[in-house]
Amino acid sequence: MRLILDNEDLTQKIYEVNEQKCKVKELENACGLIEHEDKFESAVAIFQAFYSNARAVLYDTSHKYLSAKLKDEMRLPLLKSASKDERFCGVDYDVMLFTSGTSGAPAGVFKTKKHLQSEVRVLANLVKSYDITKMAASVPFIHIYGILMLLLAKFLDVDLRFRERFLPADLAAMAGKNTLVATTPLYINALLQMSERYDFEGALFVSSTAPLSNASAAEFCERFNANIIQLYGSTETGGIAYRKNGESLWQPMDGVICTKANDGCLHVRSPWVSDYSYESGLKYLGGEIKSFDKVEFTGERFELKGRVSNIVKIGGKRLSVIQIENIIEAHPKVKATLIDVVKNADENSLKDESLVCYIEGEKPTVSELGNLVKKELGTINIPMKIIMVEKIPKSQIGKKIRDFKALTFIA
Numbered sequence: 001m002r003l004i005l006d007n008e009d010l011t012q013k014i015y016e017v018n019e020q021k022c023k024v025k026e027l028e029n030a031c032g033l034i035e036h037e038d039k040f041e042s043a044v045a046i047f048q049a050f051y052s053n054a055r056a057v058l059y060d061t062s063h064k065y066l067s068a069k070l071k072d073e074m075r076l077p078l079l080k081s082a083s084k085d086e087r088f089c090g091v092d093y094d095v096m097l098f099t100s101g102t103s104g105a106p107a108g109v110f111k112t113k114k115h116l117q118s119e120v121r122v123l124a125n126l127v128k129s130y131d132i133t134k135m136a137a138s139v140p141f142i143h144i145y146g147i148l149m150l151l152l153a154k155f156l157d158v159d160l161r162f163r164e165r166f167l168p169a170d171l172a173a174m175a176g177k178n179t180l181v182a183t184t185p186l187y188i189n190a191l192l193q194m195s196e197r198y199d200f201e202g203a204l205f206v207s208s209t210a211p212l213s214n215a216s217a218a219e220f221c222e223r224f225n226a227n228i229i230q231l232y233g234s235t236e237t238g239g240i241a242y243r244k245n246g247e248s249l250w251q252p253m254d255g256v257i258c259t260k261a262n263d264g265c266l267h268v269r270s271p272w273v274s275d276y277s278y279e280s281g282l283k284y285l286g287g288e289i290k291s292f293d294k295v296e297f298t299g300e301r302f303e304l305k306g307r308v309s310n311i312v313k314i315g316g317k318r319l320s321v322i323q324i325e326n327i328i329e330a331h332p333k334v335k336a337t338l339i340d341v342v343k344n345a346d347e348n349s350l351k352d353e354s355l356v357c358y359i360e361g362e363k364p365t366v367s368e369l370g371n372l373v374k375k376e377l378g379t380i381n382i383p384m385k386i387i388m389v390e391k392i393p394k395s396q397i398g399k400k401i402r403d404f405k406a407l408t409f410i411a
Contacts, residue, residue, distance in 0.1 A: 001154050004161045005040040006170075015044050017154060019051050027052035032082025033070060035061045036142045039164050043141050043150060045079055050094070050113070050151075054079060057096040057108075058142040060395065066098060066106055091276050097144050099235045108278035109235045111144075115272040119238050120151045122254045126229065126242065127152075127180060130204045134158050136174035137182040138166045144235045145208045149182040168194060175226070177202030185212040186398035188220055188228070200226035208233070209399055211304060213326055218246030232304070236289055238272040241302070249301035258295075258302060265308060266291045312341050312353045319377065321355075327376045328357060328369055335361035336392035340404055354383035358407055360392045 005013040027048060034045045034056050042058075049056035056079055059066050070076050077083075088096075093110035135153045137160060139146045153160040161174055168190040175181050181203060188207055191198070205220070208231040212220075217228050232250055233239040240258065241250035252258045256270040269288040277283045294305040306320025321339045328337045340356040357369065366384060373382055388410040393401040 002159045022047045022051040024052045027054040029084045030082040031055040032079030034058045109274045110276045119272040132180045133178040135160045135180045137162045175200045175203040179203045181205045184209045184398045200224045221245045264294045266295045333362035333364045358389045
């Protein structure tokens with residue numbers, strides 16, 4: 001298996017991954033940081049840590065809070081200059097990852113090789129029928145999705161191609177027959193907006209970090225003659241479920257037990273749920289966790305109804321803020337939107353909540369957005385206010401950062 005970086009000048013940088021080459025004696029039992037700034041170097045460092053029995057702490061350098069905490073407060077060195085470290089003594093782990101922090105401060109999550117390898121075996125079985133002979137990835141490798149794609153390429157013994165910076169056309173150029181393309185909804189939607197008519201026959205697109213709408217998934221498969229597998233999960237849980245092409249319901253992955261908790265949220269138990277997480281201190285998870293995602297089951301499959309913190313009640317109906325954001329972003333003037341829910345002090349009111357829509361792009365009218373939402377959700381009047389902003393901040397993997405204080409308003 002080789003890591004292949006396609007450079008802007010059409011040259012390639014190649015690293016062959018094997019135990020003999022990756023094992024670095026000086027890194028044994030060391031604990032140190034792996035940064036995202038150089039995708040190729042971070043991929044090499046992850047494999048070196050894996051084969052050298054080092055403990056790697058992976059993080060996104062663009063996250064200023066996290067950088068300050070790890071470098072200044074915890075004084076963790078880069079892995080390549082690290083030494084033996086007893087930090088987090090008593091916790092069995094090989095990799096420490098961080099949640100995206102889209103709903104608050106990021107939490108550290110501990111993963112063992114056993115966690116990662118058991119999930120990779122299930123992923124390999126999931127894509128077995130597609131006869132994968134090569135892989136391409138647009139995702140950074142310092143998040144759970146990215147590191148799983150690295151290890152999947154190694155498990156399948158296929159080359160993994162990537163670039164430091166991707167345009168949608170770059171990704172399309174790599175999507176050949178029997179190629180697994182690891183990407184995100186951001187790139188899937190960008191390809192749909194292009195005028196080019198690509199034929200991706202025999203390619204498999206794997207998408208994660210956020211659900212892709214059923215309509216977009218179905219359109220992508222039909223327009224480009226391709227297959228899509230969407231993965232649903234989190235840093236703490238790893239992969240939870242998947243759905244193929246335009247399916248609406250999620251199928252739990254092999255070995256994962258999904259149930260509906262008393263409050264309607266998804267409860268997950270699986271071999272690769274982390275045993276511990278870390279915020280201000282260690283928190284024991286014990287291989288199971290209750291998510292903040294509301295669900296409805298049909299047999300063993302389920303539908304995501306929205307996050308507890310992102311559910312709005314309008315006219316007696318409970319609606320997903322994320323779903324409303326996706327509908328609004330279909331408006332040609334809207335590049336991105338972030339919705340804040342304003343609570344009504346009267347708990348008995350039918351219309352007890354309203355929406356503040358922070359929008360990047362050109363300003364639509366409230367009636368335009370209201371009609372768009374009605375078209376998708378039925379005859380319901382949603383009280384909303386529009387505030388224009390310069391940019392909706394996003395993480396390295398394209399997730400919106402739900403920090404309203406970070407928004408810059410446009411007068």
